[in-house]
Amino acid sequence: MGEILLPLLILCPLAASMIVSVSAGRMGACAIGTVACTGVGISAVISIILSITLLSGPPAGVLQVTLWPWMHIAGFSADIAFMLDRVSMVMILVVTIVGLLIHVYAAGYMRDDPGIARFFGCMTLFVAAMLVLVLASDLLCLFIGWEGVGLCSYLLIGFWYNDPANTAAARKAFYMTRMGDVALLCGLLLLATATGSLRIGAVLAAVTNGQLAPSGVNLAALFILVGALAKSAQIPFQTWLPDAMAGPTPTSALIHAATMVTAGIYLIARLHDLFAMATPIMALTAILGTLTLLMGACTALVQSDLKRILAWSTISQLGYMFLALGCGVWQAALFHLMTHAFFKALLFLTAGAVIMRTGHEQDIFRLGGLRHAMPGLSAAFAVGASALAGLPLVTAGFYSKEMILSGVWHVHFGLTREWTLSGHPLWGIALLGAFLTALYIFRCVFIVFCGKKQGTSATGRTSRLMSIPLGCLCFLSLCGGVIEMPDTLPPLHLFSTLLDPKTPLSHADEPIWLVLAGALAPLAGLGVAWVLWGRATPVMHEIPGQAAIIRLARTGWGMDALYDRVFVQPFRLLTWLTHHDVLAHAITATGRLTQAVSGRIFQARTGFLDILSIWGSRGTGWMAYLLGQLDNGRVRWYAAWIAGGLCAGLAMAVLS
């Protein structure tokens, strides 16, 4: 049964996408929403059935389906093949269930948009591509999904293509991830040439058997890491994600929660055996993740656009996941991915509803006091914010973040024999990041929902179609984390045993203050945020924007300018050059020069001939005249000429 259901899982959203795209303009908004939601819904049901089947089987059971061989040549083969193991099971559950909730919400949100068919066509295609990505058992097949999500993100970010800013943001996202895609392809080709196959199992087996040289493993891991960094918007590729807010809000939710940015996390988690062999790359991953989480949190603290705050918080949270991946606790990364999908989808959808009801106002300082006008949305946003901050015990984010923090505390990178990198500084920065996370998200909560009522007024009601997904996501954000707890609390390890039954993570030697520190950091952040922005007369209405560092942070640390200077402007120059085609100009100029020269030569030649003939004829005339003058019939002159000629002849004969 699994052999049929697994392809069907991908086919349902794909079919929905086809139907919706083809029927553009012929179906009503309701019908389109229904078709799209049905497609994703069926695949959600199938993924639940498949998960139950898988879990009831043996612990290491894997469902393999090879649809058709793609290419077979000497030394290399690739298939269109899918594989369901426990890692991809978690992913398909997240993608389909969160995706379904977002689709249901979007059916309400986009009801009045004229381009709804195009929108849902892209959204369901997005889900299908992501499912291909997470289910592929062949890295080349995975790459199809990888490119598919890149394409769909481009289409959806530039959905309102009438505004040039939106299309610019879409292009930016596409180009930035494209750089990573090239790196990923390089890594895949490296692996393919070394192992002759890109089947994940075969590649990992070859790597763990020592079939590749350590330098080759490091290089391949580095390339794949760069691909994942670009897809997941980590330093130095983080600039595309904040601009990706140009798309409709459900798109943002889908990109940030279920699809797209999680692809990088999934890829590294899937290839964790490869990365375990490349210690320097692991350390690099951890350091980049730490830097990103700190930078994302600091930047989110000074933003004033509601959606941009959430975007930077996504970058920060993805930094946590990369930190976990770098420290080898990939289970924690996947766990955080799952909980992050819940609360980030909740936050985005709530923000979308708020923005929609306040007449597309995104500046948090022009919103305010919305608690009374929309209590339900306020509660939902507060739940999402708590989960993001990781308020202890009651939220999902706490457990996943705690798992990452404890994993980071124990890690040691043996880079060389003498020099090892301890995880403790990383843990400290991650804890600071947790504090900052609570600070910035509650700053947002207090400014938007508490405080005085600002000029914008809320209108209308949130439709039931939109509020039901919010309720479900609230529930998941609060209770989704209890399946995995630290040892100091009830030692419940459902998630990590589910992922890897053989070697469960041990937290046995974990000191109790580690958990306490992880619990207190968000609370401290909440407290400081309350002092600064939450009280009736806020201490700080707004972080003063005069300081240079804040201006720098608000614009994303000058990375955009740097990219502009390093890549965009040289490229523009290049396109300008090709557009104006200097070479062609040079050739044209040469041609014109030749033409001019040949014209001159032609003129000179004809002129010369003219002059020659004119002078010739004139000379002939003169000579004729002279001869005529000689021939004057006067005999004496003839005699004189004869005598002169004779004298001349004699003189010549004598003198010579």
Place this chain on the structure above:
Amino acid sequence: MPAFSFNDILLLATTLFSVGLAGVLVRRNMVFMLMSLDIMLNAAALVFVGAGARWHDATGQVMFVLILALAAVETAVGLAIILCLHAHGRPTLDADTGNLLRGWNHG
């Protein structure tokens, strides 16, 4: 020992020839031109005679006789032409007026 050296003879002949040539060139009267021509012929004949004396050869004398005959004929023909022109109504002996191919009266 001759009375004159050959160089003297050549000098005399050249002088005579020059005088004759100058007469042909300068004088416009056809009678004088004929006379000048005769002087030139005589200068040439003098050279023949001098050369014959110089090399003791009688051929020079023979050539002088021939030239004498030639001069007579030339004078006769020249005078005949002058008379003929006069008979055709040319009132003048000026040589330069005869430079047109068409006749004086017909022009």
